[in-house]
Amino acid sequence: MKEKPFAITLDVGSSLANRTGAWRTERPEYVHRLPPCNQACPAGENIQQWLFHAESGDYESAWRQLMRDNPLPAVMGRVCYHPCETACNRVQVDNAVGINAVERFLGDEAIKRGWRVDAPRVSSRKHVLVVGSGPAGLSAAYHLRCLGHEVTIHEAQERPGGMMRYGIPRYRLPREVLDAEIDRILAMGVTLNCGTRVDDVPAAREHGGFDAVFLAVGAGIGRRTYIPAGDSAHILDAVALLGSMEGEGPPLLGRTVAVYGGGNTAMDAARTARRLGATDAVVVYRRTRDRMPAHDEEVEEALEEGVRLKWLSTIKHADGGRLTIERMRLDETGFPQPTGEFEELDADTVVLALGQDSDLTLLKGLPELTVDRGVVQVADGLMTGHPGIFAGGDMVPAERTVTVAVGHGKRAARHIDAYLRGTSYEPGAKHAPAAFDRLNTWYYSDAPASVRPRLELARRVSTFDEVVQGLDESTALFEARRCMSCGNCFECDNCYGVCPDNAITKLGPGKGFAIDLDYCKGCGLCVAECPSGSMEMVPEE
């Protein structure tokens, strides 16, 4: 090539000498925001992050991410009422991401593949007693093992699992799934003593030489109410009914069963009654459907299975296979008031599902503990008034769900760990929320939710087979890919693409992007066109 004509003809790319970054008054930055699913998860799962792995088909990484917070994904994928999905930003686009279904897929995949978590090789030589092997106890045991501590669980029942085994029917939670997840925790070196009731906590602690105790005995006593009843009335409580399903022979309920109450346990009892041969299972509830504590999904499934619901009704009398029902009305505060109108209802059995209480007899000898309205008062770190004794799950003030209990187990484990080290546990600062208005939803392809297949109705009323089926891989993958990754970069390359000044460098898979401030003019296009709201403009100083 000959000498180029002066000034008219230029060497390519020479404008790199012109650092247009000097024009900038604001600069873009990559940020992390707290996705609403994560924020809503009682177990503190980093849902967005495990979905991120699942999206790529790397289910093991996804599962391992999930397992950092929750040791029972297969259980959770069945019994969690998924507040994450209620909070999901995608609701405002089409439908929530099926987080729960993907969680179950991952949990089942882990069982199928035999994935396991190993405890650290080196022991802290600290020993923790966990009382109760329900979700809180198992979760605490798991997390404590992960932190290197020795754990022994005392369980009063014959089998571990607490209400997961003795309260949740098999058609919602097959026992082989529960057993597999419990076994995986036990395989980490947790000592489990079933049939071991703890009656005196200080004594048990002293006897075993435990450095700390986590109490998680749950709420296993069915609440009773006084119903005037004749001698032949057959009245039992739902906890007993559901617990007896794990026993030798199924209880005899008769052809007509009335379930008294409006919670999830009432639904479980009514649906169990249907499966035990009741031709008529009626839920009697004193308020209206929209005021029922039972989750919609459970109510829907119960209705599908032929369970009848009787609103605004209280049982006034029971005898000889007949109930006297009083009609109620809601006053202006929403409280039910008697109307003085009565009707009759056939019921061979009345099942009381009016809530549960904790058996707190084990607290004798711990006068420092405060019990209020039947539950143990705890500090933020779940420690009771007695140093080194922590409590969680249904026996402390909180929503009573498996997921909350699992979250308690994790939280307790972290605080117990700090206690054992003589420090205190400070959870990291939370990111600002990833609100919907920070997203640029244009970029998300239209993709309505996949529906999990359900067992055919005929088999639902005659067997205890699992009602809700899992997603196959392709559907689970599809669901995972519906995640909008709110507030966290998922490497869609939009920032890299829309920069008119080529001021964004792509660092490669998993490494994200860098902003070249030599050339970034601060136009803000990258921030505006970031689908997930994981960039923001900050003023230059």
Add this chain to the structure above:
Amino acid sequence: MLKQTEGSRAVAETVAYCRPEVIAAYPISPQTHIVEELSRLVKSGALKPCEYVNVESEFAAMSLCIGASAAGARAYTATASQGLLYMVEALYNASGLGLPIVMTVANRAIGAPINIWNDHSDAMSQRDSGWIQLYARDNQEAADLHPQAFRLAEELSLPVMVCMDGFVLTHAWERIEVPEQRQVDAFLPPYEPRQVLDPDEPVSIGAMVGPEAFTEVRYLAHAKQMQALEAIPRVAEDFRRVFGRASGGLVQPYLCEDAETIVVALGSVLGTICDVVDEMRGRGVRIGALGITSFRPFPLDAVRKVLGGARQVVVLERALAVGIGGIVSANVRTALSGIQLDGRTVIAGLGGRAITKASLHRLFDDAIAGRLEPLTFLDLDTGLVERELARMARTRRSGPSAENILRDVGSNR
């Protein structure tokens, strides 16, 4: 090869032997015969490889040549008159970018009033466009200047305009020695562009240049034309060696050595002038003629050398700088800076008016006798223009002069 042919055809054939790779064509009289013949040569396959593109305007013709030349192709077009003016913006651009395009201008007047006949108004208007301008005195030279034009253009990276008088030359049939392919190939090497659009060696051509460098860019354009002053005679000499005949160069003096009066002119009128010079020499008048072949660059030294010894210079121009008079004259005077001699400007042959020997005899006699005004319009119908001037003086809005004059001409008949 000597043949009886039309000037346009001889030019077209010669251009074809120069192996242009892209030809842009747009019709305008009197240039059309050139591109018509080239069309035939390309379509018939006689000239290949060559892309012949019928464009939608002269502006597009020059623009297409710009693109082709920048992409490394030898590019050619031809135009005249209004067409040249329509491509003005692109002319400046081609020279500014240093693209060695060659263009034939079949010189023709510029309207209004519209006029298709010969004068030099078109090319003269582009004297500052940065193009080299070579004026042919006859059809032989018109043909011969084209291989020289390509060589100069490509050597200097400058576009070259070959000017030949419309109709007078383009449409004249005569015996012309048309160059042969073998000779042209020996004379004109393949085009090696100074800059080219090439994906393997990308460059940006056509940058915006601000006050910090614009003067330097223009200076360099001027310096290149100054280099052409050396190149033009050298190339003409090469041409003479290869083709065996003289053609081109900067200037062509005729009987100037002892001349007291020298007539300066460009183009085909030189033939008539030389005939009159011969006849006046026969009468013992010491008169000569100077043909300027290279008007851009203007050969100041060569002109000064020829004219410096004369007593009187008459510049005969086929264009008019309205408001001052001569265009060539002004350049000649620059060449004669500091030399005291009598200079007269004669505007002649506008819009195709014939320049006859009789008129020239009268003109030169008047010049020698000191009867010429500094600015003379040859064969001007003074009565007619005076009547129109009078009318204009009487009535502020006397209507279009052209129509008034036509009416007068009609009433005179």
Add this chain to the structure above:
Amino acid sequence: MSAAQQVNFYQVGTFAAGNRLLGPELQSDQSDPARANALTSGHRACQGCGEALGARYVLDAAQRAAGGKVIAVNATGCLEVFSTPYPETSWQLPWLHSLFGNAPAVAAGVAAALRAKGRTDVRVVGQGGDGGSVDIGFGCLSGMFERGDDVLYVCYDNEAYMNTGVQRSGATPPAARTATTQAVGEEPGAAFGQGKSLPLIAMAHEIPYVATATVAGLRDLEAKVHRAMGMRGARYLHVLVPCPLGWGTASCDTVRIARLAEQSGLFPVFEAEHGEVTDVTPIRRRVPVEEYLRPQKRYAHLFEPEPHTDVIARIQRTADRNIARFGLQAEEAVP
């Protein structure tokens, strides 16, 4: 929906620039870390310039399609001025600027030269703004179309003469305020009934390919460039490139505004071959024109001091007509 389609769903696969899960063949050219960056950093375009973005999108895709062998010819205008002020150029491909009104002819000349030299592997892209294309360069462009010169000509339409300070062009939409159609008098802004659709005029030449696109539809735009580059002859691509300066929009809104132009129906996105419309990009989330107009200061007089509902309705009718004419309304999704 088949299982395969379900698995192929990648959240943003169709709309965002890239996706970490897609194979290289399914990534946009712009998501490629080794993309050509035909227009590199350091250019002097305003913040958020749609034309700078559009030009890189187009030329990177063209280079990808042609194995890097592309020559660009540029009309005078913003794109030329901000990219090549001596002594710096932002271009990284062979590039030629000649004049305002002659880019199509210059490009045709380059193409002719390449053909004469047998370099059919090297492809030519001509480009200019709306002024250089619909107005001053229109004659040359029509000639290029009519002759079928082997050039892809791209008009980056920002709907006025921005480089000279936002004067009206033949592509300025009705009611828009420019420096020569000011927001004063009886009918403020550009007149109704004026302006032209160059894509439709291009179609009338029955050239092999005509398409419209916006900087809001990267993948659509790239697909069209690739399609065009897969053909020979005269091809035309008309890209809407919002101008923050001239339209009075925030620099971060360039892509959003282009999207609203498309989603309101005011800028129909379609493809045509040999004079017939062959495909349209359906509107995905239709918006009233007001949503497009309101963020732009060039239409501020339509909303202040009180809304000119009649004028807005008139613009809405234009959008409605486009939607009906090109069939832009997507079929109602089956629930």
